[in-house]
Amino acid sequence: MRPHSSLKQEFLKKWVMGLQRCSFSEKNMSILERKKAIKLSADIAMASARNGTTCWSRSLISNASNDGSDSYLVEQILGSDSDRPAVENKAPTKRASVCKKIVKRSYRIRRRRRRKYVASTPSSIAKHLVRKRTQVLKSLIPGGEFMNEICLIEETLDYITSLRVQVDVMRSLASAFVTASE
Template sequence: MHVTKEFKKKTFLKQLLLGLHVSNSISNPISIQQRKNSIKLSADLAMAFARGRTHWTHALITKLGQKEENKSTLKGILGRRYEILMARYSCPLLYQKVQRRKKSVTSYRFSYNAQKRRSSALKGSCVRVSPSVVARNLENRRTKVLKRLVPGGEFLNGSSLLSEALDYVISLKAQVDMMKSLWRATQVSSSSNVELVPSAPLQKKDASCTIANSEE
């Protein structure tokens, strides 16, 4: 998977600057907390558009659109596309329905097998837990954590979850790199615009003042 090649940097910068501009125009003056929220919202939305259509980008846009405080900003950023995207991303995907069915069947089988193991353990006097069971429990705990971190990860399992997690992490890294580059560019431009006060005219003015005082 070549995620870095598919991450469109120009699209990211365009959407980020548009989001910041819309946020400033909606609420002016803007507080520090509102500024932080607008930067995060604009950066996440820009990352989703720069990456393209994937499972986690759909889930991320849906999550952003569900928050009431984001609706006005999203309408300003997306324009006519807002209603279309929200209708498209809010509808449950067919893949999510299939994953829900698989998850329900798997959970039923797991609960049935667990009940059988508990009943057999009660019959025996001493039961040793096999290393495979310990490894499976550890894998299940890590999978639950990964599903909470990846947008839309609760509907994914197995290789699809790992693929989406890798894609999401690499896109986050590209987002951070672009934000750092933009911050460095703004710092350089702001430092170059500082006007230095010339020292020679001041010295000449001071000299004329001393001559006038001496003549008096």
């Protein structure tokens, strides 16, 4: 993992470039559109600062590239396709989603049967809570739904570190603007 200072510098450089490309000078841009553009440019800048070495960064880049309106900004921040890190498309196929439905239905049926015969034990309650919290964590991390538990924990730690860097840079930039305006 790189030191925070180099990650901050790389993020700031890419984020400023992304903000310049968003063309905020347009007066007909609403506040929500500006917010979306700032968030998108920050996400893409953070993902590109990680050079596509993590699953969450590849997922953010892939999601933004697949969205038609955001693909232009992604190209501006990341450069051409040859400069861009390789992004694997791990979107589930239709067959996989059908199989998931069947598996979920069978789990529900088994769970109903088990509830009739087995009383809740502390270990089963703990396993249920861990499973539930893992699902919540998978939904919070970009690309988390395709990760196993060990990879999910590593990616979560890296994502949290990157978000902290992002907050630190934004905070220092905001304080610089406040002191400059006074």
